[in-house]
Amino acid sequence: MIQTGEALPALSLPDQDGRERTFASLTGPQGLVLYFYPKDDTPGCTLEAQDFQRLLPRFREAGYEVAGVSRDGAASHCRFREKHGLAFPLLTDVDASFSSAVGAFGEKVLYGKKSVGMIRSTLVVGRDGTVRKAYPKVSAKGHAEAVLRFVEGAAS
DSSP, rough: OOTTTTTTOEEEBBBBOOOOHHHHHHHHSEEEEEEEOOOOTTTHHHHHHHHHHHHHHHHHTTTTEEEEEOOOOOOHHHHHHHHHHSSSEEEEOOOOHHHHHHTOOEEEEEETTEEEEEEEEEEEETTBBBEEEEEOOOOOHHHHHHHHHHHHHHHH
């Protein structure tokens, strides 16, 4: 996975509405929390998305916007956002090119079985495009809170 201090590769992905989004169009005054998740509307991904949504006002108070990235298409993202009341963008990386470039897509092990797919992970990126913190291979439960603690500490 991309490391703290490295520059985020160029980001240009469609959101749930099919609009092309770039880092500049997504970031808040301090930066962007970019989280990668395997699949819309699955238990772990739903828990994680709901946690980021619940904490979104505090992320914004700290100057950070939040965006999710998966390989799901726009229609799936729209249903997921609507069903769970998500107010942050969900980006589509169908070919996993961006996710691969940052190390959020590749071989993983789930219940002892190897597969290739999206690796649940998060990047906290400063407004200048530099990774401030990388969270590789995270668990959904409690993760948004851990990221929030980091960004609130960085903002003070």
